[in-house]
Amino acid sequence: MSDVRKHYIQILVENRFGVLSRVAGLFSARGFNIDSLSVAPGIDPSVSQMTIETQGDDHVMEQIIKQLNKLIDVIKVVDLTEFSFLCRETILIRVNTTTRPGDREEAFRIVEIFRSKIVDSSPTTYTIEVTGDEDKIEAILNFLKPLGIKDVIRSGKVAIAREDQRASGKSSKPAVDGELSYPRS
């Protein structure tokens, strides 16, 4: 058995009533994990883009990809982990700024260092918006922790393959060459 690894799956679906619950229902019915999920319409409004963060060994991932492809409303499935790809998440953090003297300035400095933004402010808190990959998000959360984090809202991850690879536009290939004579889309 191969190792359990994190995977990012990009799914193109028909932008239709009920499609999200088909995808989510598939994961729960077959015992697959969803670590994060984001979904929104694409450039073509008849299509929605989903990014699902999941984990599994090769066998589980093969089934996830195949089962997703089997859903009638799914147009295309790409396991981005097979490619070089970019992954980002946006989070909103509300942090205390008056626990200790100097905290307000400290929070401001951290925001500068991480090139993030203060999007709301009250006499006792800042609300900070950060976008970045997993490492960056973890790092800023660690820096802000001593100030006292009141709330964190995460968008879930979105991911995209790098341009040179996207150009080929291919779906995730079957685990053995030739299993499908005509890969979907």
Place this chain on the structure above:
Amino acid sequence: MKMNGAEMLLESLKREKVSHIFGYPGGVVLPIFDALYKDPSLQVILTRHEQGAVHAAEGYARSTNTVGVVLVTSGPGATNTLTGLADANMDSIPLVVITGQVPTKMIGNDAFQEADIIGMSRSCTKHNFLVRKIADLPKIIKEAFYIARTGRPGPVLIDFPKDVILEKAEFHYPETVSIRSYNPTIQGNRWQIRKAAQAILKARKPVLYAGGGIISSGAHKELLELVNLANIPTTLTLMGLGAIPGDSPRFLGMLGMHGTYAANMAIHHADVLIAVGVRFDDRVTGKIAEFSPHSKVIHIDIDPTSIRKNFHVEVPIVGDAKTILKDLIEELREISGSEDAFRHFDPWVEQTHEWEKEHPLVYSFDKEVIKPQYVIEKIYQYTQGDCIVSTDVGQHQMWTAQFFKFISPNTWLTSGGLGTMGYGFPAAIGAQKAFPNKRVIAITGEGSFLMNVQELATVVSLDLPVKIVILNNQYLGMVRQWQEFFYGSRYSSSFIGQSPDFVKLAEAFGAAGLRATRPEQVEDVILDGFSRRGPVLMEFQVDPEENVFPMVPAGGSNIEMIFESPGEKDDPKKRDSILTA
């Protein structure tokens, strides 16, 4: 011309060449039933329960290899279809099930007879649709039939709100259908087929393991051609019975939990396993780690998710069984040069015959009490296999699978994947409707039969000549068998001896009822019952404690077959007079 939703539905169904609808009326679908009243070209088969309607449509679909159609109302009408939908989904039976729904504006308001059938049926259908605008209806129907019958077939549900049923619009039925996100693979990959052919030629001990996919694809001729050309011993799954004739010399019988010794041994010792239209179900494989441990596996299936779902495969080929088998036969002919190339399988074929002789399917005949297997054998002898047989689920199902020889495909209707008690009798109704002049037999147990007994009213009112054979052993037999073997003979809730008087029951519904209580009456009852023209119920009071053998205990390896009950070894009476089937 403008039509309302109900009229449009019927017109669309006719375009899909539908002639029979299995259904049950109710509040929100009244306009559709009203339209049906005015249009005699579509025949409604009124069952007495919505579950019966779905199973009947399954029987119709399986026996004709077309799409079965069901029409029911909202709420309870819709939820009563769920077991049938799950059954059809597991066994890949193409259905289009139309459910009424409360008016669009009331959806979500807990209206009278409202149920979220789209949500509930999502995981037990191949796909489902909610009709939101009347203009969408023709396209939805077209797509529903296309999805139901293509690829790996399955049930599709269309939820149809009352206000949309009454809405009017111009009717345009699409000529063609194309769904960008649904393109089943038909053609097998050439290179994979070549690899498969090479593996078969190089084999010493090949076995063909074929299933329901052969029936769905209509690939039985190709399968038989391959078996005969390449001289390969063949076993079939429960769903595949009839794919090659049951009396064919290369046929080893069914494999798996209640499969034959020869089939399970052949699979175990095979060096190349050619799996076609099968899904390596746990009732087939037993302990998966010990299933066919020495073989190189070629797996042909139209559903990519079936491949490597629970078993390793060396040569996967996705596509339609018929198309791929044709190509494979051609490839084998080309690279083998002559049919003599397969003569080196002769010793292996001989070995499988040895296994057949070593442990044939047997039961001990008894002069005092009717053995259920004896009844099945007598029915087979009487009909010579020229009939359609349905079963329910349990011991009688396994005995029928073992002792009845199915000669042609689409003549065997059984609930394989879901194991639905109550399936068999309504399924026989569907088949009889499709083939009014063919002999249709529902073989059942007293437990299963009572689960959809209300359909007796259907066969009587439609005067359908379905023959019902009840093997009454007073127990939920398969449950009792497991309790005997694995639960210290503690027969918890499996004794159902207080059954009704089945003869009187049949008569109360207006059908004929016959009963046999002793072995010498069996043939007479069969002769009498089968020669009558209307519906006949035949009850055979059989040995209450007869078991199904061979048996692989759940989770055990397929070569660890049990041939007798735990206590039976010491009973000399039972060891006598072994009769071979």
